[in-house]
Amino acid sequence: MLPGPHLPFPPLLCPLTMSLNTESPIDPIPFARPCIGEDEVEAVVRVMRGGWLTTGEETRKFESEFANAVSSPHAVAVNSATAGLHLALEALGIGPGDRVLVPTWTFTATAEVVHHLGATVELVDVDESAMLLDLEVVERRIRQEVSIRAVVPVHFAGQACDMERLLAVAHRHGVAVIEDAAHAFPATCRGRPIGSLGDLTVFSFYATKTITTGEGGMITTADAQLAERMRTMRLHGISRDVFDRYRAPGASWKYDVVAAGFKYNLTDLAAAIGRVQLARAEELRAARQQIAEYYYEQLTGLPIGLPVVRDTRDLHAWHLFPIRLEDDAPCTRDQLVASLAEQGIGTSVHFIPLHRHPFWKSRPSIRGRRFPNADAAFSRSLSLPLYASLTHRDCRRVVAALRRLLTPSPSRSLVGVHLDEPIRS
Ligand SMILES: Cc1ncc(COP(=O)(O)O)c(C=O)c1O
Secondary structure, eight states: OOSSOOOOOOSOSOTTSSOOTTOOTTSOBOSOOOOOOHHHHHHHHHHHHHTOOSSSHHHHHHHHHHHHHTTOSEEEEESOHHHHHHHHHHHTTOOTTOEEEEESSSOTHHHHHHHHTTOEEEEEOBOTTTOOBOHHHHHHHHHHOTTEEEEOOBOGGGOOOOHHHHHHHHHHTTOEEEEEETTOSSOEETTEETTSSSSEEEEEOBTTSSSOOBSOEEEEESOHHHHHHHHHHTBTTBSSOHHHHHTSTTOOSOOOBOSOOOBOOOOHHHHHHHHHHHHTHHHHHHHHHHHHHHHHHHHTTSSEEOOOOSOTTSOOOOOOEEEEEOTTOSSOHHHHHHHHHHTTBOOBOSOOOGGGSHHHHTSTTTTTOOOHHHHHHHTTEEEEOOOTTOOHHHHHHHHHHHHHHHSOOTTOOSTTOOOOSOOOO
16 A cells, blocks of 8 residues: 555656657666756756855755755755765764664665764664664664664665654664665655654765755754754865855855864755755655556566555655565566566666675674575565656556566566567556
């Protein structure tokens, strides 16, 4: 079951983009494609003509509009979610001797920043269906290990973890919660927006994400001191930002370096795209939800597990549509990926669990640990195309290809199956 009403599936979901009805049946369907329209283009041109390209007024407006959108008092724009996670942990003072819980079912960015700060990454398995942090393990470890300073839940695929339960146990033990919401804008947890719940929340505006600035990110927090520290550290640890030094009323060349900071600021060019995308965020999310509903409807009955929605009353950002091959599927995940690719259909795998990567598995805190749910899911998982500019025709091609490849037929081998027949809905 999906959250929200079942809406009619429109023939063209994102009329502003280049994905128009001129495709031939063999046109590639990429795994991801940004939904950029004329308004975004005009916004960038406006900033380019304005004479100030890097962090300035446009970024401030983006921050304030984003803070408003997620009901958070503070939003700090950065040039990636990775930078945001780094700044968030730094602002909390995470460092050597501290342990940070991170799900193994994530992208390496979630963990690498912990390592950069000299703290220890402690990987945790995910639940076997929604692939969200296993809260029983988290609770046990927080109760038992005093050196755990923070936990970084990942709202995988755009679905929120149970934040109420996580925050209750974490705060009872003085453990900070930094949400990795790279997939989860816009999304809610028990009706409250992601971005207004944890100590800090980090969003990604990478090119494949639900709203994009090409590269970019945003950190939200209710804590004014943390926000102030992150603003300073995102720009070299300088006490005043560059706009204030050059352009603001009363501009002065003087500044103090108060810490060894980073170069993590977002440009006004990117913020201009972000403001337009932010205004369209719900329209884009609704379009993705319609595609997800179509996939649920059309793929039921095939030997694949469809994404499990934890609470259908909540808003799901639908960044990803991960499916999982069942035991009786007539092919392996890798064969399916290759066959779909032959037919011009892009897919991806989310994720290769961190404990399977050479670097992470050699860490003393991870070596020898077991992650059975992530391991069981990994070799069977793949993610289907899901973005607002996917046309109805694209979706029908994806469904037709999956039906053909996953319906066992003694006369048909996987090799050489092509989607050159007319598409049936
Ligand atoms: C779960 C997760 N966290 C963090 C990131 C890093 O995002 P960014 O590319 O904006 O740094 C990604 C990127 O794909 C991600 O999937």
